[in-house]
Every structure is written in C-alpha cells, then in structure tokens.
Amino acid sequence: MNTVTFTQMKDGTRDEYLMLGELEDRFVEGLPERILEALKALENTLSGYRVSRLDHVLQSATRAEEDGEDEEMIVAALIHDLGDDLAPHNHSQYAASIIRPYVRAEVTWIIEHHGLFQNYYYIHHFGGDPLERDRYQDHPWYQRCVDFCERWDQASFDPDYPTRPLEHFAPMVRRIFSRPAFDPAYVGDESVRHL
Structure with a gap:
C-alpha cells in the first residue's frame, strides 16, 4: 500500500495510519537538508540592504559563535530570519516554531521575540515605540x-565582516534538526507544554 484509501481522516484504518507514520518518519529525516535549502534561498530575498538575507544570518551565526555561544544558540541565530519570505509580519514566531521542538525554551523565546526587540533600533522612524520590548523587562x-x-542581529549587515560560509554551520544544523522532536533532554518540560 503506497496511498491510503480514505478521503476523510476519520475513515482511516490502523494499517493506513501506520503506513503514513512510516512515510512521515522518512520525510522528517530530510528536515536538516530542507532547512539548509531554505537558508540558501535567503540569497535571493528581501533587498535594499548591503548584504543578502543569507549573508545576514550567516554573519549573525558567526558572531554568536565568536562570542562562545552553544550550538543551539548559533543555529538559532542562523535561522532567525528564515520566515522573512513567508511570514514577513511575524517572521520571529515563524522561525521560533521551526526550532521549538529541538532546543531549550530560552532559545525559542529569544527567537520568538527578537522581531519586537529589534524594533528598538528603527521603529521610531515609523512612529512606533522603540521601548515596547520593555513590557518583558522582568522576564x-x-x-x-x-x-x-545588539550583538548579532542588528550588527550583521556589514559586507566586510569575515563571515563563515553555510557549509561551516551545516553540521550544526544537521545535529540540531536530527534530534527527536520535543525530547525533554533538549527542550525540557517547558517547551513540551507549548504543544
């Protein structure tokens, strides 16, 4: 059986769902490579900056690594703007949802909120409140x-910065996104509660 017979989920049989589960498991194994392909696609996205979106995230990840951050935070810096194409108004939440099943809650929270926090640098030019992030100051x-x-995101638009290539970060991406999803050994109990 390669395809289910049902047209409504409620009519599926146990064997059909077991078959679908096997297919999904095989599909999930390809996630790290799909993440890397999505990162490569950032080369041809949002324009107007002195560096491409890909160069920006590579530079952010390079800065995180230079600061001695762990692999989870480095990979988070690498994928933090992955949602720019499909979720331009909520790209932070999009990126956080991608990484949430594989990292500790702290990393997810930072990625989820970085868009709001990044407003500090420019939102006043549009009449917004640069201190809106302060509603979280007790977090x-x-x-x-x-x-x-401050250290990685807003500072990573420099075409002369010695930025590491995607190939340097690829093994990290493969390790993080090959972890079992929502494994408490990585995400802790906090992230599991957000399912």
Missing part, C-alpha cells in the same frame, strides 16, 4: 534577547 530572558539583537 528572565529579556536581557539575553536584548543581547541577541
């Missing part, structure tokens, strides 16, 4: 998100 990861934006 335990507030300062980490401030630092993420």
Whole structure:
C-alpha cells in the first residue's frame, strides 16, 4: 500500500495510519537538508540592504559563535530570519516554531521575540515605540534577547565582516534538526507544554 484509501481522516484504518507514520518518519529525516535549502534561498530575498538575507544570518551565526555561544544558540541565530519570505509580519514566531521542538525554551523565546526587540533600533522612524520590548523587562530572558539583537542581529549587515560560509554551520544544523522532536533532554518540560 503506497496511498491510503480514505478521503476523510476519520475513515482511516490502523494499517493506513501506520503506513503514513512510516512515510512521515522518512520525510522528517530530510528536515536538516530542507532547512539548509531554505537558508540558501535567503540569497535571493528581501533587498535594499548591503548584504543578502543569507549573508545576514550567516554573519549573525558567526558572531554568536565568536562570542562562545552553544550550538543551539548559533543555529538559532542562523535561522532567525528564515520566515522573512513567508511570514514577513511575524517572521520571529515563524522561525521560533521551526526550532521549538529541538532546543531549550530560552532559545525559542529569544527567537520568538527578537522581531519586537529589534524594533528598538528603527521603529521610531515609523512612529512606533522603540521601548515596547520593555513590557518583558522582568522576564528572565529579556536581557539575553536584548543581547541577541545588539550583538548579532542588528550588527550583521556589514559586507566586510569575515563571515563563515553555510557549509561551516551545516553540521550544526544537521545535529540540531536530527534530534527527536520535543525530547525533554533538549527542550525540557517547558517547551513540551507549548504543544
């Protein structure tokens, strides 16, 4: 059996769902390569900056690595703008949803909120409040998100910065996105509660 017979999920048999589960498991194994392909596609996206979106995220990840961050945070810096194409108004939440099943809650929270925190640097030009992020100032990861934006995100538009290539980060992407999804050994109990 290569295809189910049902046209409504409620009519599926156990054997059909077992077959679908096997197909999904094989599909999930390809996630790291699909992430890498999506990152490559950032080369030809949002324009107007002095670097491509791909160069920006590579530079952010390079800066995170230079600062001695762990692999989870480096990969998070690498994928933090992955949602720019499909979710331009909520790209932070999009990227956070991609990485959430594979990393600790702190990393997910920082990626989920970086767009709001990044407003600090420019939103006043559009009449917005650059201090809107301060509603989270009592959150335990507030300062980490401030630092993420200050040290890596807003600073990574420099065409002369010695940026590492995607191939350098590919093994990290493969390790992170090959983890079992929502494994408490990686995500802890906090992320599992967000299912």
